[in-house]
Amino acid sequence: MSKTKENIFDFKLFKRLFEYIKPYKAVFFGLNVLVVLLAIFSSATPYITKYAIDDSIGNRVEKDFLIYIILMLVVLIVQTVFQLLFIYYAAWLGQNLVKDVRVKLFDHLLRFKMKYYDNSSVGLLITRAVTDMERIADIFGQGLFMIFKDLLTMVVVFGVMIYINFKLSLIVFIMMPLLVYATRIFQKYMKKAFEEVRTEVSNLNSFVQERLTGMKILQLFTREDVEYTNFKEINERHKKGWLKTVWYNSIFFPLPDLCASITIGLVAWYGGLRMIVDDSTITQGDLVAFVMFMPLLFRPLRQIADKFNTLQMGMVAATRVFKVIDTTSQIDDHGTQVPESFKGNIKFEGVHFSYVEEEEVLKGISFDVKAGQTVAIVGATGAGKSTIINLLNRFYEIGDGVISVDGIDIKSVTLAALRNQIAVVLQDVFLFADTIMNNITLDHPEITEAQVYQAAKDIGIHDFIMSLPNGYNYNVKERGVMLSSGQRQLISFLRAYVTNPSILVLDEATSSVDSYSEQLIQNATDKITKGRTSIVIAHRLATIKKADKIIVMDAGEIVEQGTHNELLKKDNGYYRNLYEVQFLKEEVA
Template identity: 85%
Template sequence: MSKKKENIFDVKLFTRLFQYIKPYKAVFFGLILLVVLLAVFGAATPKLTEFIIDDSIAGENPKKFLFYITLMLSVLILQTLFQFAFIYYASWLGQNLVMDVRVKLFNHLLRFKMKYYDNSSVGVLITRAVTDMERIADIFGQGLFMIFRDLLTMIVVFGVMLYSNLKLSLIVFLMLPLLLYATRIFQKYMKKAFEEVRNEVSNLNSFVQERLTGMKILQLFTREVTEYKSFKKINERHKKGWLKTVWYNSIFFPLADLSSSITVGLVAWYGGLNVVLEGSVTQGTLFAFIMFIPMLFRPLRQIADKFNTLQMGMVAANRVFKVIDTTSQIDDTGSHIAEGFKGDIAFKNVHFSYVEDEEVLKGISFNVNAGETVAIVGATGAGKSTIINLLNRFYEINNGAICIDGIDIKEVTLESLRTQIAVVLQDVFLFADTILNNITLNHPKITENQVHQAAKAIGIHDFIMSLPNGYQYNVKERGVMLSSGQRQLISFLRAYVTNPSILVLDEATSSVDSYSEQLIQNATDKITKGRTSIVIAHRLATIKKADKIIVMDAGEIVEQGTHDELLKKENGYYKNLYEVQFLKEEVA
């Protein structure tokens, strides 16, 4: 395992990234061709300079001088055009590739079990989907092709230098092993540093995201100073991670520049003596070699720099693929497509636990007949909300079966199952969008006219029209522009407009005003009429109207019956709950 971590370049990971290049093969091979042309044209300039000095200036041949100057100008123009095309299309390829990976990642995230999100940081997932994706784009835009170009340039320059003068080439190559070794060490340490940086970026994103989301709580409990200190610590670790990369850069790049300068000095010294004393080296060759040395050393320096970009991209790609490789989806193997349910629901000896060996539901069984309204009551933690989660298959049960109209819900396709069940949650979530879009969730088959008719039917059309721009009113992030009661009314309409076969309500009105509560009560009566409804009851009115009440305690059903039947049970759980909690409401 440790051996794998020390690998500077993960070939398997890179091969996987290459799979996403297939739709853009033409651009990819075009970039390869541009790399070859740039390497050849780059090496041609010093060689043409050699010819200009030796054949034209020293040889006093003005016709050749004009020819070489024209040729060099043409090479430079073509080199500039190729360079432009290379930079543009390398970045173009990187952005298109990362767009495909990001879409695949988001599509994968959309299908995760709720359990995955229970155990995952939203900030970390945002980092994977946004920041890490940009690093992957840099692999192609600023890393891979740049490295390939620089390597090919070095190879071409290396060959031309050997062909031009063997002795001067040997002087240059004496310094290369030292720089190559330093480059390898540099890359090894930079990879470790970048892994640390990516970890700290994720921690920073996660911390900031959570604190901004929960800012009201922080200020209510005056935790500003404490959170400020915590943030400083996380930011300090992030800074230290980056400073490691700065430290390695500050050592390597001056060393690379020093090596290049020493080599130029040695070539100038040895070549100059030969020009003056022996004549075995021409002035043009010496001048060309002085131009070749930066072309040989600079790419090596740039390769190390681009390798940093490549390392960051590979670390980011590894993190993204870990999420993509996570198998946390509900098995959607059912073949039955539910176009509509009658609404008979049966829980048969259902066992379930969020955490292994800690059962939340301990073998519960109950039936709901089509068209009935069933209220579920019980203390906090009794397992009421879990029933909602399991009916929609947000989680898989451990044992037992859940059936609708006699069909195990595992046999029903997830999409058709959830299409036929509408849920109004206690904690209403609204997107930063218009009221209309929050109701339809951009469903193409739900028209604005249908929404208006549905709103009128449950009595909230006037409330929506009283808002600025009516149905086009933007509620901002999480619906902060609306009160809790107004948000819940929107969620009732969102459920009702889908015309579900089964309705599940987690109806909480403890924090809403009396006007909103009356609207919610009217909406509840309307949308539950004639359809199977399961209600986690928080109001006495709902409980009294229910066809059946299921009383839960510690993951078990302790009592079932109508309101009147349960009140007749001496020392019954519901009777005690009613006297302690609901009777106060009745008296009030």
């Protein structure tokens, strides 16, 4: 079992959280001052009441009685103001701290390798960035400071009780070891329970997120009943995790109330008995004050246990968030060269690559693309075509070999400079829930609306966009669901073209678009590939025939290279067989 699980408090974790407090140390210091003041004022009312009874009520003397009442009123007002400030700024500190942690986490996520996302659940990462963050905020807003305040209140109450009457204090102290021991046991089991709860929350979020995203598939294959059953099972585990925490709470929380009631009875019995036998060391004011002290002593202990639940959830959440932050899965960006543009000469030399260790996807491929050429890559599914796109953009690191542009190893170029010069149009187009304009520019400050309009006219899709409600300000909703697949593809072409890249990479998919959109895509393809180096994963014969070179891949290897006519001349060649099976009927049609 890890240190985090064994220890009730992970001081190393707290130390790390405190690093984020440094920008707000003035507020942190002020909160500690408020904690001390609230602890002191908590004992003031019972203490004043004692003297009001002994000096005025017990002796039937009106003198100074009004002063005691006014003092209690002043204490009440000041305590209320301090409590308001304490609650607000504790929450303020927690929210500002978690804002900084969330920004750091998201910045970290933006720079992960694609391999990290291949192996990670989106729902789990959303839990880390949203739900877990709120639990971390609660550490300060509802946990740590509250516990500190309650502990200090108990210490002050102890001290005042001893000062007022030591004998009655001994009766109260008899119960405390039992409660302290019970609290420690409670904390130990609650930490385990909350770790289980956070795990089940992550599982539930992942399950729901994936099913909602893939709802069309579920309904197409009539999987509603199956997924309903699966959801009930995972929801049942989630419920059992929470009920375990409820069970521990139901056992512990009545205990402080029981001890408080027994203690009040013992104090009243012993104190009253001593007063009957005329023990001058105990007064009526002492008894009333002690009865008022009981909630101030036992209630904080119960609240500490309650707030400790919040603290434990926050600690578990913080551990999980920092685990993501501590993950080193970034592409090494040690390049120093920042070319303003590329001529577009691309060269792969003996490139090996594996998504999974010992399962090579690319097996030492080598090819070159001259500046301004259009190269089509064809092959069966799984041949490694899309992998070439991923490696050129350094979404993944190659295992062996060299990829260079204009004779420069792409590892020597900064990631930003490399990717700024390469535009990619993917087969699976992703659009954000935003306007068409923002999906095209992606909020790039140097791309103006005038440039977007002109680029759209250049590739022949301006009229299509203007035909939509609100034109370029049309909101396409999540993943672009308001547009057809062909329309989404056209937007992605414009998004690539408007950046004026040196190198263009197209995963050209038109199998599921209408003839009108296909014609627009063909025109857009011709326009944006003209005069620039282009690598096209080709799905249409028209594009393949126009290519300056065709690279034929099979099982991670290049089996043939050449022009369309050259490859057709090879007897029993791979491309010729592929052409006859896949492309010939397209040409005939």
